[in-house]
Amino acid sequence: MPTPPYRLIADELRRRILSGELAPGDTVPGENALVAQYSVAAETARKALGVLAAEGLTEARRGSGTRVREFRPILRQATKRLAAAQWAQGRSIWQADLDQRPMSVDSLTVTEQPCPEHVAAALGLEPTEPVWVRDRRYLVEGQAVMLSTSYLPARLVAGSAITAPDPGPGGIYARLAELGLGPVRFREQVRARMPLPDEAAALGLALGAPVVLIVRYAYSEDGLPVEVNEMVLDASRYLLEWEFPA
Structure with a gap:
């Protein structure tokens, strides 16, 4: 044809x-x-x-x-950005991605709500158990690049800075470490798909433009799941990289 x-x-x-x-x-x-x-x-x-x-x-x-398009793709190096040496020293994991490029967060909400059913099993919770949800949109050089929603068990983080809009230096992983729950292992699942209507609007996507969905699971030293993070990335603005020994 x-x-x-x-x-x-x-x-x-x-x-x-x-x-x-x-x-x-x-x-x-x-x-x-x-x-x-x-x-x-x-x-x-x-x-x-x-x-x-x-x-x-x-x-x-x-x-x-x-x-x-003039926007330079963001090099997302998963192993580098999630290293404890990054967040344990009070640095945002975003600093590993941006090479001094300006980043901001808007549409930030932090709420306590019943755990969504599709997240509950990964956190070892019942769907009715409460979680703290951190929902935000990230902009780099003024361009929306990613939507991110984190779910953390309320019984683990209630009363901590994790429930505040600004969790402080090192972000939520540094605060989890202060609670004795610092992540020692991560697992990420990645797939490409078409955006939902609200995702396309929030990221300013052209008709037919795909997104990359990354779901990250964080575990403490005793294997306890402490966070599920669902990230929706504008596929055209990212280069994803993993580096690991043979």
Whole structure:
């Protein structure tokens, strides 16, 4: 089956972007230019540009057309960011990712509520048992990049700084350590999927853009599960890396 013309155009533009011929910030040929260059209908050109936008390679700017996205992907090195040497010294695990790039948190809520059924088993709780839920959105260089929801058993963390909006230096893992529950082992599960409508809105995703879901489980020295963290990442803004010995 022959490749549709819009796909051929998108493939060529993608090649130019990935090769560096079209650099970050450069203007991508617009609809009219593509119609003239490839002798196609405007709808075909529009669909080709839509493919690149959905892949996160381009972004439309009011008054200046479509440009190659300038945002540099975040290198998320799981083994480095979760090392105790990072959070035990009072540093945010985000400092391992950002290389001095500005990060902020908004839409932060911290509430006590019944444990969701899909999380309860992982925490060794009944669905009716209370958990503290930390729900937040992370922005890097002013761009929404990740939604994160942490669940911690209320019977373990009630009355601690973990239940405050700002848990203090080193974040919740440093506070867990002060409670004698510092994580010594993590497990992460990763999968790609399409975003739910509220996730797409919160991350400002283009139609058809995927997300990466990472679910992290943290365990104390005696094997007690102390946190489940569900993270929804804008797939176009991340490079995920794991490093481990052979």
